[in-house]
Amino acid sequence: MERVTQLDASNLPALARGCAILGTGGGGDPDVGLLMALQAIEEFGPVTVADLDDLPDDGLVMPCGMVGAPTVGIEKLGNGEEGVRLRDRVEALFGNPVVALMSGEIGGSNGILPASWAVRVGLPVVDADGMGRAFPEIPMMTMEIAGIAPNPSVMTDERGNVVTFDAVDGKWTERLERVVSAEFGGKGASAEYMLTVAEARAATVRNTISLAVRIGRVLEEAETEPLDALVAELDAAVLIRGKVVDVERRTTGGFVRGSASIEGLGEDAGRTLVLEIQNENLVALEGAELRAIVPDLISVLDVESAEAITTERLRYGQRVAVIAYPCDPIWRTPGGLQLAGPSAFGYDYPYVPVEELHARA
Amino acid sequence: MERVTQLDASNLPALARGCAILGTGGGGDPDVGLLMALQAIEEFGPVTVADLDDLPDDGLVMPCGMVGAPTVGIEKLGNGEEGVRLRDRVEALFGNPVVALMSGEIGGSNGILPASWAVRVGLPVVDADGMGRAFPEIPMMTMEIAGIAPNPSVMTDERGNVVTFDAVDGKWTERLERVVSAEFGGKGASAEYMLTVAEARAATVRNTISLAVRIGRVLEEAETEPLDALVAELDAAVLIRGKVVDVERRTTGGFVRGSASIEGLGEDAGRTLVLEIQNENLVALEGAELRAIVPDLISVLDVESAEAITTERLRYGQRVAVIAYPCDPIWRTPGGLQLAGPSAFGYDYPYVPVEELHARA
Numbered sequence: 001m002e003r004v005t006q007l008d009a010s011n012l013p014a015l016a017r018g019c020a021i022l023g024t025g026g027g028g029d030p031d032v033g034l035l036m037a038l039q040a041i042e043e044f045g046p047v048t049v050a051d052l053d054d055l056p057d058d059g060l061v062m063p064c065g066m067v068g069a070p071t072v073g074i075e076k077l078g079n080g081e082e083g084v085r086l087r088d089r090v091e092a093l094f095g096n097p098v099v100a101l102m103s104g105e106i107g108g109s110n111g112i113l114p115a116s117w118a119v120r121v122g123l124p125v126v127d128a129d130g131m132g133r134a135f136p137e138i139p140m141m142t143m144e145i146a147g148i149a150p151n152p153s154v155m156t157d158e159r160g161n162v163v164t165f166d167a168v169d170g171k172w173t174e175r176l177e178r179v180v181s182a183e184f185g186g187k188g189a190s191a192e193y194m195l196t197v198a199e200a201r202a203a204t205v206r207n208t209i210s211l212a213v214r215i216g217r218v219l220e221e222a223e224t225e226p227l228d229a230l231v232a233e234l235d236a237a238v239l240i241r242g243k244v245v246d247v248e249r250r251t252t253g254g255f256v257r258g259s260a261s262i263e264g265l266g267e268d269a270g271r272t273l274v275l276e277i278q279n280e281n282l283v284a285l286e287g288a289e290l291r292a293i294v295p296d297l298i299s300v301l302d303v304e305s306a307e308a309i310t311t312e313r314l315r316y317g318q319r320v321a322v323i324a325y326p327c328d329p330i331w332r333t334p335g336g337l338q339l340a341g342p343s344a345f346g347y348d349y350p351y352v353p354v355e356e357l358h359a360r361a
Numbered sequence: 362m363e364r365v366t367q368l369d370a371s372n373l374p375a376l377a378r379g380c381a382i383l384g385t386g387g388g389g390d391p392d393v394g395l396l397m398a399l400q401a402i403e404e405f406g407p408v409t410v411a412d413l414d415d416l417p418d419d420g421l422v423m424p425c426g427m428v429g430a431p432t433v434g435i436e437k438l439g440n441g442e443e444g445v446r447l448r449d450r451v452e453a454l455f456g457n458p459v460v461a462l463m464s465g466e467i468g469g470s471n472g473i474l475p476a477s478w479a480v481r482v483g484l485p486v487v488d489a490d491g492m493g494r495a496f497p498e499i500p501m502m503t504m505e506i507a508g509i510a511p512n513p514s515v516m517t518d519e520r521g522n523v524v525t526f527d528a529v530d531g532k533w534t535e536r537l538e539r540v541v542s543a544e545f546g547g548k549g550a551s552a553e554y555m556l557t558v559a560e561a562r563a564a565t566v567r568n569t570i571s572l573a574v575r576i577g578r579v580l581e582e583a584e585t586e587p588l589d590a591l592v593a594e595l596d597a598a599v600l601i602r603g604k605v606v607d608v609e610r611r612t613t614g615g616f617v618r619g620s621a622s623i624e625g626l627g628e629d630a631g632r633t634l635v636l637e638i639q640n641e642n643l644v645a646l647e648g649a650e651l652r653a654i655v656p657d658l659i660s661v662l663d664v665e666s667a668e669a670i671t672t673e674r675l676r677y678g679q680r681v682a683v684i685a686y687p688c689d690p691i692w693r694t695p696g697g698l699q700l701a702g703p704s705a706f707g708y709d710y711p712y713v714p715v716e717e718l719h720a721r722a
Contacts, residue, residue, distance in 0.1 A: 159529050159533070160529045161526075161527070161528045161529050161533050161537065162526075162527040162528075163524060163525065163526050163527070163528075163537060164524065164525040164526075164527075165522075165523075165524050165525075166522070166523040166524070166525075167522045167523075167524075168520050168521045168522050172520070172522050175544055176522065176524060176541060176544060179540040179541065179543070179544045180537060180540065180541065182540070183536055183537060183540045
């Protein structure tokens with residue numbers, strides 16, 4: 001795989017497209033992150049993307065992003081200073097300079113925003129993240145599986161409020177950050193699971209900025225049938241091609257929860273796929289039949305352009321394809337499934353890998 | 362006035378009684394604070410009450426108490442370690458040892474709890490507070506009028522979670538602490554407006570522990586007619602003697618809001634007084650006629666014992682007397698009225714001192 005070493009106007013749109021797909025509906029609107037990043041590089045120059053192998057072992061990596069309901073992100077851009085405040089507070093708390101920023105999750109705008117913050121503070125972003133996708137809750141990170149402490153963690157907003165958390169565990173970090181983000185107006189910038197470069201090499205999903213850019217490039221470069229090209233690239237299963245006939249969605253407690261129904265068209269006429277959503281697309285069902293389930297990735301795409309459609313932009317009548325593809329192997333381990341498998345979201349379904357479900361169907 | 366220099370089993374019950382009255386319905390159930398304090402002194406010995414004049418100028422004073430809806434306090438006692446965690450974090454943040462704790466508000470359990478925390482950390486409480494009563498919102502403190510910064514402020518709970526706030530102002534401190542207290546389960550221990558002894562001498566209401574103990578003593582020592590003795594001590598107006606005929610109360614957003622109606626009995630037959638409540642009793646109305654209004658103090662008392670009845674214990678059928686008496690003069694200044702006068706609570710009524718309203722009636 002080609003390594004991305006710099007982000008600029010030439011590849012940020014590809015990154016945004018890739019992050020939208022890996023966001024599986026969540027992680028915040030990638031167009032918002034793209035706008036922020038393009039503005040930041042115009043002012044501060046290109047963003048360096050560092051490989052963890054090239055950074056000093058004991059350097060401090062700051063995973064960061066926005067916490068809150070993705071529906072709110074469209075209106076609430078932040079002012080760009082959030083990353084500076086997070087970095088300053090993290091350095092004060094850890095007594096150690098931050099050597100690089102990292103996306104907590106590569107999905108949605110959270111895959112891009114940390115790059116826009118990094119260039120403002122003169123630091124690289126690392127080519128890695130804590131999920132390899134997007135997940136709705138903060139502790140659903142590979143760092144949690146690796147035993148990295150989530151705290152002290154920090155939140156800030158565009159007004160300049162800064163809150164520091166020393167919660168007893170990741171679940172309390174999540175609960176407290178969630179209510180603070182709601183009070184901030186639905187979104188807050190945050191950093192948690194700070195770790196050294198040496199720790200990050202083993203505790204993150206590596207090369208995910210490069211992956212997201214490559215996914216975006218596939219869409220940009222496909223002359224015809226971008227959906228087919230994308231499906232081939234991701235080794236994905238197409239669950240249905242059809243029309244959005246129902247969307248039920250509510251923003252509650254800092255989350256978007258709901259479901260969407262897609263009625264098949266063409267070859268898929270007569271079939272209906274239902275998606276269960278908690279910020280991200282978590283379950284795909286056909287009648288009582290499981291077609292794909294978290295932690296595997298489920299993305300809703302425009303059937304023509306194969307561009308991802310985020311949860312908050314799902315609308316009646318859209319012509320879409322729903323695809324599903326395997327998560328990073330770490331999420332299929334017992335520790336990964338305990339943290340972000342079906343039961344972590346209150347579902348009774350067992351986890352079955354998407355490849356297996358697809359072979360059955 | 363006799364100065365209280367020590368709190369122990371001989372005067373803590375009087376303090377609790379006095380705090381209940383000065384709490385004007387809020388500040389948390391004083392019986393809860395009393396239990397905690399009696400337990401603490403049994404284990405750690407009596408609490409020293411220090412006069413601000415006897416402490417070193419540059420020593421750090423930590424105002425503290427519980428934030429949240431008083432209705433929750435009855436069930437949620439905390440485990441006593443909250444004060445230790447607050448002190449430790451405050452010292453780390455300010456880089457300066459705390460020389461004394463102080464009640465943020467002398468009303469309700471918040472007038473007693475800091476004493477129970479102080480003895481655990483081997484420190485005195487100061488004979489002063491930030492209100493001279495209880496108010497529902499954190500920034501309604503004399504320290505705010507004096508220009509003391511509310512931040513950094515700290516919250517903790519019985520589980521061991523610690524949250525540090527650097528909010529942009531007192532209003533944001535209030536908003537953020539309020540949602541965190543709600544997430545903690547309705548209550549959180551907090552410290553804000555940290556200040557030096559020299560600052561505290563001019564920025565607090567002095568001698569309020571002594572005042573509360575004296576009020577409690579009046580009740581304990583009155584052989585007959587404790588209500589008359591209390592009214593004489595406080596120079597209070599009796600607004601009505603009667604029966605609670607209606608209580609409307611809801612716990613929402615970390616506050617108790619509602620109203621209570623008292624129908625006159627005996628001499629007051631045929632009259633009805635309505636109290637507007639936001640944690641504390643804020644307005645007393647007779648028809649369209651204002652009888653008393655915040656920041657003056659309005660207390661609901663058992664008509665026989667003259668013991669205060671907190672907002673969360675108001676019940677249909679109780680025989681009560683409602684009294685009103687002047688607040689500390691600082692609250693009648695323009696700065697005081699802006700911060701905690703009628704308009705600060707969304708009321709259109711002008712502020713009229715209770716003495717004046719009483720002379721009219």
